[in-house]
Amino acid sequence: MSMLTDLAPQPALAAMPPVLLVDDEAAILDGLRRQLRKKFTVHTALGGAAALELLEAEPVAVVVSDMRMPQMDGATFLAKVRARYPDVVRILLTGQADTQAAINAVNEGQIYRFLTKPCPPEVLLEEIGSAVELNRLVAAEKELLGSTLRRTVEALTSILSLAQPLAFARAQRVTRVVTELAEALELEEPWEVEVTAMLAQLGAVTLPPAVLSKLDAGRPLDEDERAMAGRVSAVSRDLVAAIPRLEVVADSIGWQQARYDGRDAAHGVPSGEQLPLAARILRVAADFDAGLTQRPAVADTLAAMRADAGAYDPQVLDALGRCHDVADQQAPPREVAVADLAEGMVIFDDVLTTDGVLLIGRGTVVTDSLIQRLENYASQDRVRGPFRVQG
Numbered sequence: 001m002s003m004l005t006d007l008a009p010q011p012a013l014a015a016m017p018p019v020l021l022v023d024d025e026a027a028i029l030d031g032l033r034r035q036l037r038k039k040f041t042v043h044t045a046l047g048g049a050a051a052l053e054l055l056e057a058e059p060v061a062v063v064v065s066d067m068r069m070p071q072m073d074g075a076t077f078l079a080k081v082r083a084r085y086p087d088v089v090r091i092l093l094t095g096q097a098d099t100q101a102a103i104n105a106v107n108e109g110q111i112y113r114f115l116t117k118p119c120p121p122e123v124l125l126e127e128i129g130s131a132v133e134l135n136r137l138v139a140a141e142k143e144l145l146g147s148t149l150r151r152t153v154e155a156l157t158s159i160l161s162l163a164q165p166l167a168f169a170r171a172q173r174v175t176r177v178v179t180e181l182a183e184a185l186e187l188e189e190p191w192e193v194e195v196t197a198m199l200a201q202l203g204a205v206t207l208p209p210a211v212l213s214k215l216d217a218g219r220p221l222d223e224d225e226r227a228m229a230g231r232v233s234a235v236s237r238d239l240v241a242a243i244p245r246l247e248v249v250a251d252s253i254g255w256q257q258a259r260y261d262g263r264d265a266a267h268g269v270p271s272g273e274q275l276p277l278a279a280r281i282l283r284v285a286a287d288f289d290a291g292l293t294q295r296p297a298v299a300d301t302l303a304a305m306r307a308d309a310g311a312y313d314p315q316v317l318d319a320l321g322r323c324h325d326v327a328d329q330q331a332p333p334r335e336v337a338v339a340d341l342a343e344g345m346v347i348f349d350d351v352l353t354t355d356g357v358l359l360i361g362r363g364t365v366v367t368d369s370l371i372q373r374l375e376n377y378a379s380q381d382r383v384r385g386p387f388r389v390q391g
Contacts, residue, residue, distance in 0.1 A: 017039075019036065019132070022048065022064065024069040028066070035124065036125065040128065048080070061136070062091065063078065066094065074092050153199065166350075167204030168361060168364065169362055172365055173289050174289050177197075180323045181320060196253055197282055199249065203235030203236035204232050209358075211228055217293060252279040255276065258271065334388065337387075347389060
């Protein structure tokens with residue numbers, strides 16, 4: 001799965017922008033449809049429940065709802081639309097110029113326009129046209145944001161892969177676990193936790209190679225080295241905080257070592273459900289990866305984490321256990337030559353040059369540029385295969 005799947009450009013809406021009209025009277029819906037059908041693709045629904053069912057199947061730019069409907073009034077319905085489909089622009093039509101109804105609709109549904117009935121056709125056409133344009137601008141901004149984020153993350157992680165192969169390999173391993181956890185937890189928008197994992201190791205560029213090697217091998221650090229390693233989260237947070245729209249991601253990175261139970265927490269560090277979900281997931285994934293360097297058996301690492309359960313969100317830790325059942329079915333690594341490497345394979349062991357310099361860390365996903373890099377080193381007889389890979 002792509003790490004930024006949820007930020008990928010969405011399919012364009014039809015040339016005739018789709019709108020949904022909601023009322024409990026079929027005659028009113030028929031009249032509105034006749035007014036709008038030359039400029040819009042018009043969907044109709046008799047009541048809020050039917051409209052919510054239709055929204056599950058049809059892309060819609062604008063919803064126009066009557067206020068007075070049985071079972072579910074317009075304010076309640078538009079509040080549900082806002083919660084499930086926040087990009088859909090919402091308009092309320094009412095024959096009651098009642099102040100409280102307007103307040104409820106604005107506060108609960110955050111509607112775009114509040115129009116009173118009967119609404120002149122030219123006014124309705126103009127307001128729906130403006131709402132469609134707002135929907136288009138919101139979609140365009142999301143697409144631009146998604147593209148910018150993808151390129152920013154790719155650029156930053158590419159720099160990390162060149163500067164610190166060990167840290168880059170660990171970031172990829174942790175991100176894979178985070179992706180599995182996001183799927184197990186059925187997160188609707190996993191991009192934030194995945195981006196958090198991908199960028200959480202940026203601060204590792206400040207670490208000397210010897211310290212990174214110790215961390216990667218699970219060997220103990222001296223006091224100075226522990227202090228260096230402890231600053232990685234803050235450095236990563238500060239780097240990411242400078243990127244617009246990633247402030248929440250930066251906070252999660254900064255709190256990735258916080259315990260769920262709040263034990264020994266510094267002033268101002270949240271705990272429990274107040275910790276961002278991305279920080280809770282990242283803590284589980286990072287500690288799981290670190291544990292495997294000391295306890296190659298997955299069951300042993302899980303047992304050690306459960307023994308210190310207060311450090312972790314119990315739901316996330318349970319999800320890790322469920323992922324373990326799938327992980328056990330993974331095929332064993334196989335050996336391939338440089339010429340047989342293919343994109344998507346995962347490097348199983350660290351790849352070193354013939355003079356002992358780390359070139360690629362274990363867990364790194366093979367890309368076209370990585371293959372070219374290995375081919376260049378192999379042509380100079382500075383790296384020799386075969387390499388063990390999975391996938």
